[in-house]
């Protein structure tokens with residue numbers, strides 16, 4: 404997909420303005436109160452963020468992954484959590500766009516793009532995260548419907564969203580296990596309830612929830628792709644975009660932490676000069692800015708490959724791994740540069756320090772990421 408650079412610049416300028424005027428002023432308060440930013444969500448609808456990567460023919464903006472990744476990074480330079488409101492939503496949309504039937508695309512994608520239906524992906528369960536093929540949520544066929552029973556946990560947008568792509572077992576005894584897995588679009592209704600809102604170290608203000616399915620009936624028309632046994636591959640495909648967006652979050656956070664540390668280091672004086680003039684601080688700043696720049700380049704490399712419809716699990720994995728670890732390291736280094744004030748909620752850096760570790764866990768932990776990278780290295784060399 405070719406990138407229209409003028410259009411991209413216009414979009415990024417709009418995002419920068421929005422981040423500056425709307426996001427930045429409320430970040431600290433909403434994070435500390437763990438309060439859902441309803442107004443931001445309405446603004447996101449107007450900005451078209453819920454349809455950012457959805458094709459224009461379905462009412463989306465049809466942006467390339469490359470432009471989308473830049474948007475995500477710009478937001479996360481300031482506050483990571485709000486990006487989660489549309490990021491996992493767009494993974495759900497991507498599953499429909501790539502694997503859905505024509506009827507599913509026509510019905511769901513315009514509603515996803517407008518934000519009328521919004522949500523995310525329900526994969527993880529209390530006893531299954533990395534090993535997704537061991538999930539226990541079951542969907543049993545009954546006439547023209549499926550009846551779903553099971554529990555999902557840690558689901559982003561689980562409370563404020565109204566539609567989720569839910570991974571189930573339609574054949575719990577299938578071997579290999581992934582052949583018995585199917586993905587359903589589930590709109591909230593009787594039998595689909597929120598168990599509890601989960602408390603978190605960081606990534607606050609957006610909801611993470613346990614979800615309970617108890618004899619929840621969903622039409623067979625909502626089985627993505629219309630065929631059982633494809634759910635695991637559909638999710639794996641969606642996670643490529645998911646990894647690029649986690650990587651973009653990491654690159655943004657790594658840069659945001661660096662910018663904050665630099666500004667503070669130029670202002671704070673010890674022993675008669677700004678701490679930015681002490682070599683020990685300069686070494687940290689140099690390492691931080693290099694990590695942030697390298698992370699951004701890896702994200703773009705993966706996104707461009709994705710846009711060219713090339714296989715990019717190695718590149719997306721490398722970007723996700725490096726950018727998320729960079730976000731963690733830069734947040735920690737920034738904490739050191741801020742000294743005692745890093746521990747104060749009066750400054751933003753403590754939020755970065757709490758938010759960044761999530762990026763090493765979501766969309767496949769960094770241990771799993773390294774396994775994916777190595778597997779691809781071997782496959783490509785063979």
Ligand SMILES: Cc1cc2nc3c(=O)[nH]c(=O)nc-3n(C[C@H](O)[C@H](O)[C@H](O)COP(=O)(O)OP(=O)(O)OC[C@H]3O[C@@H](n4cnc5c(N)ncnc54)[C@H](O)[C@@H]3O)c2cc1C
Pocket residue numbers: 491523524525526527530531532533534556557558559560603606611761764765766767768769770771
């Ligand atoms: C804030 C937040 C939001 C989330 N949002 C969502 C969401 O929207 N939807 C969703 O479905 N899930 C979501 N998750 C869940 C997340 O995707 C899982 O936590 C993640 O996949 C890891 O699974 P787990 O927690 O069960 O860890 P486990 O799979 O139990 O892993 C525990 C540890 O063992 C390591 N490990 C596991 N297997 C191997 C192996 N084969 N080799 C080496 N090391 C291994 C892992 O890397 C990790 O270090 C969210 C989690 C959080 C914290």
